[in-house]
Amino acid sequence: MAPPLSTVAPPELDWKGDDVTIGDVLNALNEARRKFAYAARSEGDDHPHPRNCVMTLIAVAPDEKREDFALRSAMDIATHHPSLAIVIRDQPNIRQGLIRATVSAHPVSGPFNKPAPCELVTLHVHGGAGSHLDALVDPLLVSGVPTYLWWLGTPEFGSEELHDAVKICDALVIDSSTFERPYQSFIGLANLVDRSHKRLGVADFQWVRLTPWRETIAQFFATSDRTELMRSISEVGIDYAGEGRGNRVAAALLLGWLASALDWKLQRAVAGTGGVVSAIYQADGWRTVEVAFRSVPRSHLVGGEISSVRIAGAAPSTSFKFSIERDPDRERHGEGGEFRRVHTTGGEDEAGMEIARRRAEKHRDVVTNNRESLHHTNTGDPPGESVPAQPTVLPTERRRADTSDVMLTKIDIGDARTLRHVQRVPEMSEAAMLLELLSGRARDQVYNRALGRAAELMRKL
Amino acid sequence: MSEVHAPSQTSLRGGEGTAQLNPLAEGLHDYRVADASIMVIFGATGDLSSKKLLPALYNLAKQRLLPAGFAVVGAAIDELSDDQFRKHASEAITAHSRTQPIDPTVLQAFLQAAFYIKVDFGKLDDFKALKHKLEDLDSQRHTGGNKVYYCATPPPTYETIAEQLKASGMTGNPGYDRIVVEKPFGSDLKSARELNKILQGVFHEDSVYRIDHYLGKETVQNILAFRFANSIFEPVWNTNLIDHVQITAAEEIGVEMRGGYYDRAGAMRDIIQNHALQLLALTAMEPPVAFDANAVRDEKVKVLRAIRPIVDGDVAHATVRGQYGKGWVLGERVIAYREEKNVAKGSLTETFAALRLYIDNWRWAGVPFYIRAGKRMPKRATEIRIQFKRPPHLTFGREAAQELDPNAITLRIQPEEGISLRFGAKVPSAGVKLRSVTMDFEYATSFLVEVPEAYERLLLDCMIGDPTLFTRADEVETAWTLIDPIEAAWRDDRPPLHIYDSGTWGPAAAAKLLEQDGREWHRP
Numbered sequence: 007m008a009p010p011l012s013t014v015a016p017p018e019l020d021w022k023g024d025d026v027t028i029g030d031v032l033n034a035l036n037e038a039r040r041k042f043a044y045a046a047r048s049e050g051d052d053h054p055h056p057r058n059c060v061m062t063l064i065a066v067a068p069d070e071k072r073e074d075f076a077l078r079s080a081m082d083i084a085t086h087h088p089s090l091a092i093v094i095r096d097q098p099n100i101r102q103g104l105i106r107a108t109v110s111a112h113p114v115s116g117p118f119n120k121p122a123p124c125e126l127v128t129l130h131v132h133g134g135a136g137s138h139l140d141a142l143v144d145p146l147l148v149s150g151v152p153t154y155l156w157w158l159g160t161p162e163f164g165s166e167e168l169h170d171a172v173k174i175c176d177a178l179v180i181d182s183s184t185f186e187r188p189y190q191s192f193i194g195l196a197n198l199v200d201r202s203h204k205r206l207g208v209a210d211f212q213w214v215r216l217t218p219w220r221e222t223i224a225q226f227f228a229t230s231d232r233t234e235l236m237r238s239i240s241e242v243g244i245d246y247a248g249e250g251r252g253n254r255v256a257a258a259l260l261l262g263w264l265a266s267a268l269d270w271k272l273q274r275a276v277a278g279t280g281g282v283v284s285a286i287y288q289a290d291g292w293r294t295v296e297v298a299f300r301s302v303p304r305s306h307l308v309g310g311e312i313s314s315v316r317i318a319g320a321a322p323s324t325s326f327k328f329s330i331e332r333d334p335d336r337e338r339h340g341e342g343g344e345f346r347r348v349h350t351t352g353g354e355d356e357a358g359m360e361i362a363r364r365r366a367e368k369h370r371d372v373v374t375n376n377r378e379s380l381h382h383t384n385t386g387d388p389p390g391e392s393v394p395a396q397p398t399v400l401p402t403e404r405r406r407a408d409t410s411d412v413m414l415t416k417i418d419i420g421d422a423r424t425l426r427h428v429q430r431v432p433e434m435s436e437a438a439m440l441l442e443l444l445s446g447r448a449r450d451q452v453y454n455r456a457l458g459r460a461a462e463l464m465r466k467l
Numbered sequence: 468m469s470e471v472h473a474p475s476q477t478s479l480r481g482g483e484g485t486a487q488l489n490p491l492a493e494g495l496h497d498y499r500v501a502d503a504s505i506m507v508i509f510g511a512t513g514d515l516s517s518k519k520l521l522p523a524l525y526n527l528a529k530q531r532l533l534p535a536g537f538a539v540v541g542a543a544i545d546e547l548s549d550d551q552f553r554k555h556a557s558e559a560i561t562a563h564s565r566t567q568p569i570d571p572t573v574l575q576a577f578l579q580a581a582f583y584i585k586v587d588f589g590k591l592d593d594f595k596a597l598k599h600k601l602e603d604l605d606s607q608r609h610t611g612g613n614k615v616y617y618c619a620t621p622p623p624t625y626e627t628i629a630e631q632l633k634a635s636g637m638t639g640n641p642g643y644d645r646i647v648v649e650k651p652f653g654s655d656l657k658s659a660r661e662l663n664k665i666l667q668g669v670f671h672e673d674s675v676y677r678i679d680h681y682l683g684k685e686t687v688q689n690i691l692a693f694r695f696a697n698s699i700f701e702p703v704w705n706t707n708l709i710d711h712v713q714i715t716a717a718e719e720i721g722v723e724m725r726g727g728y729y730d731r732a733g734a735m736r737d738i739i740q741n742h743a744l745q746l747l748a749l750t751a752m753e754p755p756v757a758f759d760a761n762a763v764r765d766e767k768v769k770v771l772r773a774i775r776p777i778v779d780g781d782v783a784h785a786t787v788r789g790q791y792g793k794g795w796v797l798g799e800r801v802i803a804y805r806e807e808k809n810v811a812k813g814s815l816t817e818t819f820a821a822l823r824l825y826i827d828n829w830r831w832a833g834v835p836f837y838i839r840a841g842k843r844m845p846k847r848a849t850e851i852r853i854q855f856k857r858p859p860h861l862t863f864g865r866e867a868a869q870e871l872d873p874n875a876i877t878l879r880i881q882p883e884e885g886i887s888l889r890f891g892a893k894v895p896s897a898g899v900k901l902r903s904v905t906m907d908f909e910y911a912t913s914f915l916v917e918v919p920e921a922y923e924r925l926l927l928d929c930m931i932g933d934p935t936l937f938t939r940a941d942e943v944e945t946a947w948t949l950i951d952p953i954e955a956a957w958r959d960d961r962p963p964l965h966i967y968d969s970g971t972w973g974p975a976a977a978a979k980l981l982e983q984d985g986r987e988w989h990r991p
Contacts, residue, residue, distance in 0.1 A: 222531070229534070430570050
């Protein structure tokens with residue numbers, strides 16, 4: 007897995023322009039490249055430093071915060087992969103048709119302290135230009151290397167603009183766990199994959215977060231004596247946090263992966279109250295696989311996250327049960343579950359500060375904990391259907407960047423004693439996940455198949 | 468003899484074939500997993516175990532590559548309890564793990580599966596006690612009788628351990644039994660054959676894993692990828708276009724704490740017989756039909772067998788041996804080899820060896836392979852350089868091409884792992900002037916992933932049952948067939964041992980070896 011990335015200081019600008027054309031931007035970029043090539047050459051070398059570029063990353067950011075995040079991620083990536091990053095933000099306060107741009111091409115220190123060119127272009131646009139991304143960025147793209155379109159936020163699935171934009175890309179990068187209308191957008195994503203050109207890949211942060219679950223399940227069935235068990239699965243249970251169909255995306259994607267890999271056919275599915283979903287699949291043309299989703303509140307998880315998976319079955323020779331629990335101990339021993347001492351180390355002053363801090367936390371938590379229900383009351387959407395467009399309370403943001411977890415696997419085969427296996431899923435920042443996606447998961451047919459099967463299930467609920 | 472088990476097909480590489488075996492593995496890249504097993508480390512309190520094996524196992528656990536139920540049992544002469552061994556393992560991992568800081572959850576889970584038993588290799592009763600311990604663990608941890616015996620001990624103990632394993636009834640039971648031994652595999656052809664015979668008397672050849680840790684390095688494996696996953700290199704990879712090949716394995720360090728061992732082995736046995744010949748085999752072999760154990764190793768053996776042996780009078784002309792004297796390395800004054808600890812004062816052991824080899828087959832006829840390996844060189848560098856012939860005609864004239872060197876491909880094994888291609892380009896100017904430029908690929912800047920330790924890869928391969936990156940008995944024996952006549956001539960002082968200054972690229976005779984062919988060593 008990708009290592010966590012460092013934070014790189016913002017770049018010094020080579021060029022900045024208001025009301026410019028893409029031709030101006032291209033000229034500025036070429037000039038910046040020329041300067042870099044001479045600045046980065048080795049001592050005593052008459053020749054310009056050769057230019058290297060492994061990809062063009064186009065990031066579409068809906069707001070300043072995410073624009074900043076995209077810029078920093080692009081620079082982090084450039085420490086490993088020389089690349090061109092184009093960050094685009096639609097700014098309503100800019101006159102329609104006007105382009106405000108910046109260009110920089112500076113060396114960032116990578117491994118062995120060798121300078122790698124990091125080319126950054128920011129484009130602030132509004133209206134027509136922004137609606138035609140393909141025309142806007144096409145002249146800037148680096149020929150012969152892949153182009154990735156990273157959409158921070160929720161793309162307008164179904165729109166012609168998005169359809170045109172993906173035409174110039176090799177892969178669309180999204181995070182289906184941060185969609186503002188998770189259910190509708192997820193279905194829209196599945197439709198886009200159906201409609202788009204065959205070489206378009208879709209890279210989903212959600213898929214990276216599911217990797218440890220997939221690996222652990224695959225690992226259980228990998229050994230030679232368990233192939234038979236894989237063909238005798240009769241029950242699958244997935245617990246997730248939150249309620250409503252919008253929070254079932256991860257569970258559906260995981261189940262979609264199982265169903266597509268093992269060639270299960272969906273027979274029927276029904277959603278009940280309290281987040282319960284029951285589905286019946288047919289395997290091998292005759293065998294029934296019962297699937298149940300449950301919404302299980304876990305204080306440390308946010309809506310949509312999976313907390314456990316259970317798989318059971320009975321082969322002719324033996325029966326088995328296999329479960330994976332995420333952070334099994336956190337609720338008992340974590341921050342929220344245990345009583346903290348008021349008097350820490352320093353007498354009354356510290357105790358008073360501690361009480362004040364806790365009160366502040368309590369009030370903040372009231373808002374935080376009720377943020378989504380307030381939103382649903384306000385919008386009329388059922389729980390899980392949509393989220394506040396711009397969350398302002400950070401401590402329990404809907405989907406965390408952090409994926410660090412302990413996973414406890416329990417294995418029961420036949421009458422043998424339960425085998426427990428503890429594994430740690432390393433922490434990954436979103437920037438590291440992005441790099442992981444771009445480093446080989448951008449055209450994952452397994453994801454496409456899982457997405458199709460997940461959408462099939464979601465449409466029935 | 469232990470029951471023969473075909474390599475268990477449990478790799479989760481996500482390839483097409485694997486997906487048929489485990490469809491859930493598709494798309495999971497290099498995620499691989501082994502059947503649950505117990506690994507017994509003989510010499511578990513020694514250096515190799517502490518610096519390499521235990522940290523490698525911890526890192527496998529951290530990457531979630533150890534199967535549920537896996538256990539490690541330390542076996543050594545020291546009197547330790549399980550808890551004392553866990554403390555030792557914890558300290559070793561903390562000090563030597565390539566990934567830092569240590570993850571306490573992973574470490575704790577790993578240590579819970581670590582056990583210890585005192586074993587005196589000469590006492591059968593100790594092996595019987597070990598057997599009982601393994602049986603208990605097997606029933607608790609569902610390991611199906613699968614066991615890996617890792618000999619992290621001096622080579623003379625391999626035979627004793629193998630025989631005691633057999634005598635105590637620890638082989639031939641349900642599940643697989645595999646034994647891992649470290650180089651050197653014997654000290655000459657005769658001793659290698661004897662060792663092979665003993666190991667094969669207890670284990671099937673498929674269950675004997677001879678570790679040459681060079682083969683676990685990503686860059687070494689990449690030689691095969693470079694050659695056989697690309698279509699543009701293989702057509703030029705032959706005598707028609709290649710002038711010669713240079714293989715360099717240079718170290719800046721001296722013998723350090725290994726004086727006793729090294730004084731008996733020398734550069735020829737320590738590096739050339741195994742690492743360097745393996746690099747040569749991978750560079751020169753024909754394409755295997757598949758990347759599997761027998762296909763790859765068959766081709767390696769074929770090319771090793773095609774090497775023209777250097778015998779009798781040829782040894783003086785085709786080989787060079789040297790020993791480092793005092794000098795300066797990396798800005799520090801260093802002592803001569805003969806002043807090193809545990810080295811005989813009048814030692815004639817070579818710390819530098821250079822050879823010129825020819826491979827008598829269709830592909831390589833007439834192409835010399837120059838190999839050199841040495842200690843106390845100016846820097847650490849292992850690389851393979853493929854030097855191409857000059858173009859048949861100088862289109863731009865002699866003057867324009869004055870600064871133009873022939874094309875070359877350099878495969879850098881360590882450090883700064885990567886590949887560079889040298890080619891000619893026109894210098895921007897009004898006239899026509901050509902100069903050599905290089906195109907570089909660097910592992911560190913081209914892939915996101917951290918390069919795993921060779922031992923992590925090799926330990927996992929062993930548990931999975933994939934011996935592709937391990938040396939087969941016939942490879943070892945073929946290599947010794949080439950080395951023995953040279954060693955015999957060297958014992959007769961043909962050619963004489965040259966003393967070279969530490970911090971240089973070996974004796975002047977090594978440079979002459981190429982100069983007499985109109986070539987020169989590439990400076991790494």
